Amino acid sequence: MEDLPGSVPELKDERPCPIIHNTQFDQYEDSAAGQTSKRPPTSTDRRSQRSQIPTLEGAKARLVQLKERLYQREREITELLEEERTPVPPIALPYCTILLPTLIHKAHEICRAVPETRVLLKLIGEENQLALAEAREKLDHLHAEEDKESDEYESTLSLLQETVREYEATQLALRFIKTGESPEINESDAVTELEAVLGRGAVRTTEGVKLVGQQLLSLQDQLKQIKEEKNKIIENYTSERTMRKKYYNMVEDMKGKIRVFCRIRPGGAIVVEKTDEYSVTVETPRGQREFQFDKVFTAEASQDDLFLDASRLIQSAMDGYNVCIFAYGQTGSGKTFTMVGDKDQKNPGIMPRSFNAIFDIIQENRAKFEFKVSAYMLELYNDKLQDLFVSLPGEAHAQSQSHGQARRVEIKRNRKGVVFAQGAETKEASSAQELYALFQQACANRHISATKMNVESSRSHLLVGIMVESKNLTNGSVCKGKLSLVDLAGSERAAKTGAKDHQLKEANSINKSLSALGDVISALSAELPHVPYRNSKLTQVMQDSLGGNAKTLMIVNISPSECNLDETLTSLIYATRAKNITNNVQRNLESKEIAQLKEVIMKLRSGQTVEDEDI
Numbered sequence: 001m002e003d004l005p006g007s008v009p010e011l012k013d014e015r016p017c018p019i020i021h022n023t024q025f026d027q028y029e030d031s032a033a034g035q036t037s038k039r040p041p042t043s044t045d046r047r048s049q050r051s052q053i054p055t056l057e058g059a060k061a062r063l064v065q066l067k068e069r070l071y072q073r074e075r076e077i078t079e080l081l082e083e084e085r086t087p088v089p090p091i092a093l094p095y096c097t098i099l100l101p102t103l104i105h106k107a108h109e110i111c112r113a114v115p116e117t118r119v120l121l122k123l124i125g126e127e128n129q130l131a132l133a134e135a136r137e138k139l140d141h142l143h144a145e146e147d148k149e150s151d152e153y154e155s156t157l158s159l160l161q162e163t164v165r166e167y168e169a170t171q172l173a174l175r176f177i178k179t180g181e182s183p184e185i186n187e188s189d190a191v192t193e194l195e196a197v198l199g200r201g202a203v204r205t206t207e208g209v210k211l212v213g214q215q216l217l218s219l220q221d222q223l224k225q226i227k228e229e230k231n232k233i234i235e236n237y238t239s240e241r242t243m244r245k246k247y248y249n250m251v252e253d254m255k256g257k258i259r260v261f262c263r264i265r266p267g268g269a270i271v272v273e274k275t276d277e278y279s280v281t282v283e284t285p286r287g288q289r290e291f292q293f294d295k296v297f298t299a300e301a302s303q304d305d306l307f308l309d310a311s312r313l314i315q316s317a318m319d320g321y322n323v324c325i326f327a328y329g330q331t332g333s334g335k336t337f338t339m340v341g342d343k344d345q346k347n348p349g350i351m352p353r354s355f356n357a358i359f360d361i362i363q364e365n366r367a368k369f370e371f372k373v374s375a376y377m378l379e380l381y382n383d384k385l386q387d388l389f390v391s392l393p394g395e396a397h398a399q400s401q402s403h404g405q406a407r408r409v410e411i412k413r414n415r416k417g418v419v420f421a422q423g424a425e426t427k428e429a430s431s432a433q434e435l436y437a438l439f440q441q442a443c444a445n446r447h448i449s450a451t452k453m454n455v456e457s458s459r460s461h462l463l464v465g466i467m468v469e470s471k472n473l474t475n476g477s478v479c480k481g482k483l484s485l486v487d488l489a490g491s492e493r494a495a496k497t498g499a500k501d502h503q504l505k506e507a508n509s510i511n512k513s514l515s516a517l518g519d520v521i522s523a524l525s526a527e528l529p530h531v532p533y534r535n536s537k538l539t540q541v542m543q544d545s546l547g548g549n550a551k552t553l554m555i556v557n558i559s560p561s562e563c564n565l566d567e568t569l570t571s572l573i574y575a576t577r578a579k580n581i582t583n584n585v586q587r588n589l590e591s592k593e594i595a596q597l598k599e600v601i602m603k604l605r606s607g608q609t610v611e612d613e614d615i
């Protein structure tokens with residue numbers, strides 16, 4: 001075997017070792033076996049050693065043994081050395097070693113963020129505190145509300161329970177009264193209830209129950225009466241003002257005052273308002289102005305509403321009165337709508353409605369009376385009266401008048417002061433339809449043209465006269481009445497209506513006649529000795545309606561719009577003046593004529609014959 005550095009050289013010398021070494025080897029062997037004795041050898045030991053002195057063979061064997069051991073040791077040492085020389089494989093670093101720097105970095109970052117986070121947390125904490133306080137407050141509030149509500153609820157409930165209890169008790173009492181029995185023992189709860197309501201001991205006996213029941217019934221009656229009286233007082237109180245005005249108007253009407261209705265047209269930018277049945281208020285730059293009328297109709301009022309109030313005058317015409325209904329107001333304020341209605345007659349006005357009303361009355365009285373209805377229809381255009389039953393096409397119509405081709409129509413008055421149109425055709429009608437057909441024929445001949453303010457403006461005054469003659473079939477007496485229906489042309493300002501040339505002439509003529517009407521109204525209202533009827537043909541035609549022997553209804557049509565404020569005020573002022581005019585109806589009651597009529601009535605009542613001249 002080759003000598004390696006560090007290795008133990010192989011033992012080639014096989015010579016035995018001196019004996020002395022044997023002892024040492026024994027000692028080594030013992031100690032290797034862990035049984036080395038430390039005690040000093042005794043004389044017995046020495047004797048025994050001497051007796052065991054090894055033989056050569058034994059020594060050789062011993063040597064072999066030792067050699068083997070030596071080799072064994074050598075191998076072990078070599079192995080150890082080799083092991084030391086073998087390079088140690090790198091130990092895999094644990095994962096945490098890699099993570100550590102990242103962790104440290106993160107930790108630094110976190111440390112840096114800590115103060116900021118602390119501030120943030122503090123803020124959030126504070127906010128939370130605030131929100132919490134707020135929420136608590138709200139909760140407390142809600143609790144308080146809930147308590148309050150529940151208190152209210154409780155009190156309402158107990159009130160209701162109390163009421164129900166009282167009612168039940170009353171029912172019970174009534175039941176006992178009905179049956180005439182006393183409450184029984186098993187009804188003790190009910191009795192207690194009754195007692196609670198009516199007083200202790202009140203229902204113990206049949207008599208007591210009856211008495212209490214009667215008391216209850218009379219109390220109920222009294223309560224009912226008190227309630228009814230209270231309602232009546234309230235009703236009276238609220239209608240008192242209205243009634244007062246109504247009766248005042250009735251008295252005025254009986255005195256023969258012209259009745260004046262005010263009708264407000266629909267429209268925007270409203271400055272006119274109906275304050276009650278009889279008043280309108282106008283907002284002017286100088287403050288509010290109130291006007292009183294016999295009735296006020298708002299934009300919402302229907303044609304039916306208006307006619308309901310106007311229709312009693314139709315009966316008066318049938319009864320022999322001279323009745324006049326006319327519409328007055330600025331252009332486009334709704335006069336034609338009120339008097340005639342809309343174009344397709346979905347909302348017929350006073351004229352067509354009056355035709356129907358006349359023939360309805362005729363129908364109702366045909367067994368006792370014989371009627372004759374005739375009509376003239378005129379227009380006053382450019383201060384000339386034209387018979388609308390004479391139809392002349394287009395411009396020829398206007399021209400014809402100036403050339404005197406048509407019959408001249410003149411206003412006359414009969415000896416009773418009733419106006420009639422001399423030269424105008426009077427046509428008879430035997431039904432409302434016939435009368436309406438005549439009216440349509442007349443309307444077709446009217447002068448209408450578009451102005452800036454009204455696409456179909458009436459450029460003339462329309463005057464419809466319906467004469468009703470009734471003959472009493474029993475005594476043959478004849479009664480004559482007249483219904484004048486007038487749709488005036490609108491008062492206007494030429495600049496506003498955009499009138500030019502012949503339209504301007506029309507406008508001037510309309511304004512002239514309306515201003516003459518205004519003068520007549522003013523004079524009558526002021527009770528002046530002279531009334532200027534003759535200043536215009538219009539006032540001549542209307543002479544028997546204004547201040548004459550007539551029942552007159554004037555409808556003042558007004559626009560609610562701010563832009564028409566001036567015209568509205570003018571119309572309202574004139575209409576208020578007209579309201580003061582007293583016609584001769586009442587005065588005539590005192591007159592000789594009426595005295596004669598009274599005589600006739602007396603004769604009729606006593607069964608005497610009445611002559612025509614008596615009437």
Ligand SMILES: Nc1ncnc2c1ncn2[C@@H]1O[C@H](COP(=O)(O)OP(=O)(O)OP(=O)(O)O)[C@@H](O)[C@H]1O
Pocket residue numbers: 264265266299329330331332333334335336337338342454456457458459488489490491557
């Ligand atoms: N109460 C109302 N309800 C509905 N529409 C209305 C009412 N009054 C007026 N009108 C409408 O307003 C417009 C003008 O009305 P209307 O022609 O009757 O005015 P007017 O006073 O006769 O005018 P003019 O004097 O120019 O003839 C019409 O289209 C009419 O239908």
